[in-house]
Amino acid sequence: MDAQRRAGLGLALGLWAGAGRAAAPQRLTVAAYPKLDAIVRAAVPAWTARHPGVEVEVISREMNDHHTAMITALSTGSHLPDLMALEVGYVGRFAQGRGLFDLRQAPCQAERLRERFVPYTWGQASNRRGELVALPSDIGPGTLLYRQDLLARAGLKAEDLNGSWAGYVAAGREIRRQTGAYLLAHARDMKDILIRTGVQDGEGLYFSQDNRVLVNTPRFQRAFELARQVRAEGLDAKVYNWSSDWTEGFRRGLIATQMIGAWLVGFMGSWLAPKTRGLWRAAQLPEGAFAAYGGSFYALPAKGDPARRALAWDFMQDLTLNKTLLLDAFQTHDIFPALVDTFEDPFFDEPVAFLGGQRARHLWREAARRITPVAVHRQDAFADEVINTELDKVLTRGKDIASALGDAERLLQTRAAR
Structure with a gap:
């Protein structure tokens, strides 16, 4: 984890602890679909080792069932995961509403990450209000x-x-x-x-x-x-x-x-x-x-529990910015990464x-x-x-x-x- 992420996460959790809330949530829920669920599970051990006492629950459904469940959760505000995977077509459906958290805001301030992704994906993840509602993980x-x-x-x-x-x-x-x-x-x-x-x-x-x-x-x-x-x-x-x-x-x-x-x-x-x-x-x-032709993103629900948002954001960064994790997914699942940092890896020459x-x-x-x-x-x-x-x-x-x-x-x- 880089120094900026450690400082931001520590500050956010410290403020919540000072407000009388638990310093570290015990469970983080991630909703995904195949093959992203496998990538999320692969990321969990290293991430939880850095966050002792925090468990990650991965809820996996088939593609259509997953998005149907996310539509229901976002519209009702109930059974919301802390972090959700979305296929690009659904990002557009959700982006114009108010169900997804604007990642430009604290604790994310994700606008600084724009240059690290394939340019066209930033437009896919932004709405007409200028809000950034997701980060890309893979492209087609x-x-x-x-x-x-x-x-x-x-x-x-x-x-x-x-x-x-x-x-x-x-x-x-x-x-x-x-x-x-x-x-x-x-x-x-x-x-x-x-x-x-x-x-x-x-x-x-x-x-x-x-x-x-x-x-x-x-x-x-x-x-x-x-x-x-x-x-x-x-x-x-x-x-x-x-x-x-x-x-x-x-x-x-x-x-x-x-x-x-x-x-x-x-x-x-x-x-x-x-x-x-x-x-x-x-x-x-x-x-x-x-x-x-296709692609996947991760997003935070706007009505998700604020006490877990900093942790969810930290895990989302692992899923979208961790070069090793993304290249492993590319080699194992043929999932082409959106992160341009990966593009000079020798695997592209194989x-x-x-x-x-x-x-x-x-x-x-x-x-x-x-x-x-x-x-x-x-x-x-x-x-x-x-x-x-x-x-x-x-x-x-x-x-x-x-x-x-x-x-x-x-x-x-x-x-x-x-």
């Missing part, structure tokens, strides 16, 4: 994963895939013709990446800083057009991410590429398609695009066995540094559902793109006004 740099063996059979190279979006689609035609494999799992994947590119600094995916709806714009029009082209040419397998057909597509070599966060490589190697080890490679996204020995972490590190900050909004999850529904109408019913985006815009304008 977008990447293009592709089957090297299928490209070779089609007479193609990686440059044919990621030079441009037009080139990516053209390569898909050749892959389909020569190998029978689909270019990608679902045309929606095209949309998911394209709407994340070209976002203006400080704006969100779906809403501007002044709450304007951004879906009826050239960014979304191009995403819908390319997704429709992929579907019309029979280049997508029409299977959704995380479905059994998606998994089988990877295992049987029926899906040639996947655009998603770099974290998928760990899942592929451990349980999605471990027998395809060595067949995959990674590249940057087409046309010089850099996009974020070959990735699942990717045929490629030093892919160099690509992901570059992507992380070049991703544009994208503001989060409390209605992002709802907007994502609306856009996916309208895209499905375009792909399966032939709905006109202008009408689809216009309908989405009107619905989101109504929701944003609430």
Whole structure:
């Protein structure tokens, strides 16, 4: 623990003790989800050794159950943990309310930590009031994963895939013709990446800083057009991410590429398609695009017990600033750290066995540094559902793109006004 943290924690606990409160709380509660729960538990022994008499209880739930429980706890002010993990999409939902503690305030004063994290994550953790409501722990740099063996059979190279979006689609035609494999799992994947590119600094995916709806714009029009082209040419397998057909597509070599966060490589190697080890490679996204895909944060509830806030903040700093802990999580769980202090570690130079020995972490590190900050909004999850529904109408019913985006815009304008 650095001198500043020791002094701040000691002062805070001393003041509370002087006010007649217990000098050291006996239990600190942390709510998390897999795989963050494992990282929290790994951090506990060293942290509690520095805080004798304090026990850390880790409450672990599956991703959706965890966030449902946090929504309920924040809205009712009951059963609040001292510290909670949040997926980036939920940070946006919670940030605009008053449920999360502003980390710029004492005892945290976290604004001083800005330069230690990947720049775009700071915007994700801040709201329109300028409050900082969370600290990032891990990120998901977008990447293009592709089957090297299928490209070779089609007479193609990686440059044919990621030079441009037009080139990516053209390569898909050749892959389909020569190998029978689909270019990608679902045309929606095209949309998911394209709407994340070209976002203006400080704006969100779906809403501007002044709450304007951004879906009826050239960014979304191009995403819908390319997704429709992929579907019309029979280049997508029409299977959704995380479905059994998606998994089988990877295992049987029926899906040639996947655009998603770099974290998928760990899942592929451990349980999605471990027998395809060595067949995959990674590249940057087409046309010089850099996009974020997922990430995790830690936050303090605003109505949490003030007598434990300094301890919770101290533990949060371990989870987000402890270079050794974060690198261990990267090596063990393939969780890419948000802390830039880790970026020069030799682990980034090591070959990735699942990717045929490629030093892919160099690509992901570059992507992380070049991703544009994208503001989060409390209605992002709802907007994502609306856009996916309208895209499905375009792909399966032939709905006109202008009408689809216009309908989405009107619905989101109504929701944003609430």
